[in-house]
Amino acid sequence: MLAWGYSSSSEKLKNFIRIASGQGFWGDLLRAPLDQVTKGPVDYMMMDYLAEVTMSIMQKQKRKDPKLGYAKDLVELMGEILPICVNKNIKVITNGGGVNPVACSEAIVATARKLGIKKLKVGVVLGDDILGRIDELGIDLRNMETGESMNSIRSRLQSANVYFGAWPIVEALKQGAQIVITGRTTDTGLTLAPMIYEFDWKKDDWDKLAAGTVAGHILECGGQASGGNFSADWRSVPDLARIGFPIAEAYPNAEIVITKHENTGGLVTLQSVKEQLLYEIGDPTQYITPDCVADFTTIQLDEVGKDRVKLSGVRGKQATDFYKVSMSYLDGYTAFGTLTYSWPDALDKARKADEILRTRVNDLGLKFDEIRTEYLGYNSSHGGIADIAKEVNEVVLRVGVRGKDRESVERFGKELAPLILTGPPSVTGFAGGRPKPSEVISYWPALIPKSAMKPGTLIVEA
Amino acid sequence: MKIRLFDICHGRSGDKGDTANVGLIARKKEYYPVIAKYVTAERVKRHFEGIALGKVERFELANLWALNFLLHNALGGGGTKSLKNDAQGKTLAAALLKMEIEVDEKIQY
Numbered sequence: 001m002l003a004w005g006y007s008s009s010s011e012k013l014k015n016f017i018r019i020a021s022g023q024g025f026w027g028d029l030l031r032a033p034l035d036q037v038t039k040g041p042v043d044y045m046m047m048d049y050l051a052e053v054t055m056s057i058m059q060k061q062k063r064k065d066p067k068l069g070y071a072k073d074l075v076e077l078m079g080e081i082l083p084i085c086v087n088k089n090i091k092v093i094t095n096g097g098g099v100n101p102v103a104c105s106e107a108i109v110a111t112a113r114k115l116g117i118k119k120l121k122v123g124v125v126l127g128d129d130i131l132g133r134i135d136e137l138g139i140d141l142r143n144m145e146t147g148e149s150m151n152s153i154r155s156r157l158q159s160a161n162v163y164f165g166a167w168p169i170v171e172a173l174k175q176g177a178q179i180v181i182t183g184r185t186t187d188t189g190l191t192l193a194p195m196i197y198e199f200d201w202k203k204d205d206w207d208k209l210a211a212g213t214v215a216g217h218i219l220e221c222g223g224q225a226s227g228g229n230f231s232a233d234w235r236s237v238p239d240l241a242r243i244g245f246p247i248a249e250a251y252p253n254a255e256i257v258i259t260k261h262e263n264t265g266g267l268v269t270l271q272s273v274k275e276q277l278l279y280e281i282g283d284p285t286q287y288i289t290p291d292c293v294a295d296f297t298t299i300q301l302d303e304v305g306k307d308r309v310k311l312s313g314v315r316g317k318q319a320t321d322f323y324k325v326s327m328s329y330l331d332g333y334t335a336f337g338t339l340t341y342s343w344p345d346a347l348d349k350a351r352k353a354d355e356i357l358r359t360r361v362n363d364l365g366l367k368f369d370e371i372r373t374e375y376l377g378y379n380s381s382h383g384g385i386a387d388i389a390k391e392v393n394e395v396v397l398r399v400g401v402r403g404k405d406r407e408s409v410e411r412f413g414k415e416l417a418p419l420i421l422t423g424p425p426s427v428t429g430f431a432g433g434r435p436k437p438s439e440v441i442s443y444w445p446a447l448i449p450k451s452a453m454k455p456g457t458l459i460v461e462a
Numbered sequence: 463m464k465i466r467l468f469d470i471c472h473g474r475s476g477d478k479g480d481t482a483n484v485g486l487i488a489r490k491k492e493y494y495p496v497i498a499k500y501v502t503a504e505r506v507k508r509h510f511e512g513i514a515l516g517k518v519e520r521f522e523l524a525n526l527w528a529l530n531f532l533l534h535n536a537l538g539g540g541g542t543k544s545l546k547n548d549a550q551g552k553t554l555a556a557a558l559l560k561m562e563i564e565v566d567e568k569i570q571y
Binding site for chain 1: 472473474475476477478479483485487489510512513521524525527530532538539540541542543545546547548553555556559560561
């Protein structure tokens with residue numbers, strides 16, 4: 001194992017770099033990024049904010065205020081960590097720019113100025129948001145799963161973003177950016193980019209790019225690789241309250257050690273890393289990103305120390321000629337209501353309440369595409385696989401409806417509370433008020449030729 | 463002998479649209495050939511009757527002692543459309559670990 005520290009000459013390639021995972025989703029543990037930049041040495045920190053639905057939420061915010069449309073708490077967070085990152089020369093790469101990375105970077109620059117930080121270079125990756133250009137592009141972005149034409153959802157489109165990979169970030173780093181803000185960049189690209197930049201990997205170094213991509217997949221869900229949501233033996237995980245997020249220690253030959261800071265909770269073991277590798281993948285031989293196609297069946301894992309798992313042998317194939325496009329569209333409304341029934345006959349009473357509710361909404365002529373009843377505490381997670389208890393002390397009745405007609409969905413919300421006084425007895429748990437309709441945002445994945453897109457970079461300076 | 467997958471495996475599950483992915487990982491290297499032999503796509507499809515409404519695909523990752531299953535049409539439409547409490551299939555790995563298989567091999571725990 002190499003000792004910490006490397007040549008101070010910025011011209012010389014580093015022996016290794018440490019890339020920290022700071023956030024695994026928008027809403028993740030807010031303390032984690034601060035821990036990552038204070039509890040031990042790191043060179044980079046990546047933070048993933050975007051899920052498929054997130055972009056449409058951000059577009060909605062941007063429509064109300066053109067200065068919004070990004071992860072607002074990212075700006076607060078940067079206020080907290082910027083002085084430390086500047087002091088220690090830690091670079092931060094995040095896709096928290098959402099659908100407005102320029103406004104996000106301006107807000108971060110304003111925060112830097114308030115803190116008296118000068119000459120901070122914030123790089124912005126542009127061009128992924130194609131919502132406003134979709135007609136001009138003149139390409140029918142057919143649903144890549146069903147083959148359906150985009151025309152069927154064109155009028156209900158809420159967001160359309162192209163997944164860029166690591167290379168636009170590399171460009172921003174080359175231009176001297178210490179902070180890189182992107183829109184819809186792949187989660188894995190955030191981790192791969194610093195490796196390409198520091199080790200001068202080439203566009204056709206497919207095996208190396210694949211190794212960095214695999215490391216990115218391990219880091220992109222934060223604590224889920226270092227002891228969070230750990231099914232192998234959750235009782236054995238030390239101090240989850242102070243879990244340390246994962247860190248990728250990357251070497252120029254594409255060997256990568258997954259680790260975490262000492263004196264933090266959680267664990268990094270073969271099992272914790274494997275669980276994350278198996279998370280949200282399809283065909284493991286074809287893990288497709290804009291940068292390469294990684295083959296997960298070639299990954300070699302070795303435990304090389306306490307909380308140190310080495311990743312090697314990863315093979316990659318040439319990237320495809322397409323970017324994936326993530327689009328979202330309005331698809332009706334849902335509402336959910338819950339009521340808690342207690343012993344005696346908790347389940348029977350919940351079932352009866354459900355029957356009464358369905359009769360009432362039927363009598364009212366309400367129109368739904370789907371109505372679904374689940375019994376939480378009984379079998380809602382596993383259905384027929386669940387062991388059926390002879391008698392449960394209490395059960396939560398959960399009824400959800402979905403439909404195109406907003407008024408029906410809203411009216412459903414008014415039929416829940418009356419069950420308390422006009423249904424079976426020993427019922428409680430209606431503190432949240434009437435269920436309100438919420439918009440269904442459906443997801444429309446498509447492909448676009450890479451040749452039709454031009455990722456751009458911009459540097460904003462404090 | 464009859465064994466429960468929970469005793470020889472761990473796992474993790476997640477979503478991609480209306481498809482759930484369920485990763486099943488053997489706790490020891492010698493358990494991998496056992497799950498590879500008995501935990502077939504057909505067997506898993508039967509186990510998830512009423513949940514996995516579409517086809518079930520299986521992929522092997524012998525290097526990680528693991529199998530990856532794709533359960534199609536299993537999440538009530540997926541995303542914000544789903545009316546399921548577990549709309550992202552987060553608990554489906556645990557559901558697979560409940561599965562019992564009858565094996566010819568003698569398994570040492």
